[in-house]
Amino acid sequence: MEKAILKIENIQRYYGNKGVVTKAIDDISFEVKVGEFVGIMGASGSGKTTLLNCISTIDTVTAGHIIIDGDDITTLRGSKLSDFRREKLGFIFQQFNLLDTLTAYENIALALSILKVPVRKIETKIAKTAKLLNIEDVLHKYPYEMSGGQQQRVAAARAIITKPALILADEPTGALDSKSACMLLTQLSQLNEIEQATILMVTHDPVSASYCKRILFIKDGRIFQEMLRENETRKAFY
Ligand code: ADP
Numbered sequence: 001m002e003k004a005i006l007k008i009e010n011i012q013r014y015y016g017n018k019g020v021v022t023k024a025i026d027d028i029s030f031e032v033k034v035g036e037f038v039g040i041m042g043a044s045g046s047g048k049t050t051l052l053n054c055i056s057t058i059d060t061v062t063a064g065h066i067i068i069d070g071d072d073i074t075t076l077r078g079s080k081l082s083d084f085r086r087e088k089l090g091f092i093f094q095q096f097n098l099l100d101t102l103t104a105y106e107n108i109a110l111a112l113s114i115l116k117v118p119v120r121k122i123e124t125k126i127a128k129t130a131k132l133l134n135i136e137d138v139l140h141k142y143p144y145e146m147s148g149g150q151q152q153r154v155a156a157a158r159a160i161i162t163k164p165a166l167i168l169a170d171e172p173t174g175a176l177d178s179k180s181a182c183m184l185l186t187q188l189s190q191l192n193e194i195e196q197a198t199i200l201m202v203t204h205d206p207v208s209a210s211y212c213k214r215i216l217f218i219k220d221g222r223i224f225q226e227m228l229r230e231n232e233t234r235k236a237f238y
């Protein structure tokens with residue numbers, strides 16, 4: 001059996017106090033194994049972003065445990081937490097979050113230089129990843145010179161280039177037209193298949209979700225259903 005890279009154990013996240021309490025996450029447990037591509041689906045307000053923010057250490061749980069690659073992140077604090085985030089996680093957000101004053105190449109390189117990767121290695125890694133994501137032509141452009149789809153693929157390159165244990169994506173196609181969305185999702189699935197990248201992607205879009213191999217459905221902060229793609233084609237699964 002493959003190793004679980006992510007274990008979510010009975011997590012809860014409540015907002016507010018005394019009078020009005022919102023149970024954004026109400027006792028969720030699940031596991032993601034190495035090399036899986038898992039989707040989290042649910043209507044707006046069902047708790048998807050809260051769940052992803054708790055896993056990505058942006059938010060903290062009210063109760064329960066989140067174990068990533070053997071470390072319980074609910075017990076990490078301060079610099080231990082930021083080191084963990086840098087070394088183990090990759091993020092792709094709905095808004096591309098690239099730095100405007102840096103070129104695509106520099107945006108991607110930054111993720112590596114923070115980890116003190118030598119310049120020579122940075123060059124070869126970026127060349128390889130740019131090819132995989134089909135952004136070789138835009139590497140020396142600034143974000144404002146690129147389309148949304150290109151920016152999001154640059155953001156994806158930045159997220160994966162450090163070979164994180166887990167890639168977290170929150171509605172990564174939310175700001176893209178359907179053609180760019182399809183291209184990004186195809187490249188994410190290739191990344192999952194070729195590089196065995198483990199991806200957890202939140203979406204409310206059935207087309208995006210159909211690229212995943214397993215989908216967890218959440219409603220009112222709880223998982224209420226799970227679907228496996230098995231050997232079905234993406235179209236049939238959709
Ligand atoms: P989704 O991403 O599925 O649309 P969210 O995780 O953003 O859902 O929100 C889940 C629930 O938690 C919603 O009812 C939302 O209003 C509430 N919520 C989210 N963030 C906060 C916050 N910072 N303070 C109070 N309530 C929040």
Ligand code: MG
Nearest residue numbers: 045048049050
């Ligand atoms: Mg959301």
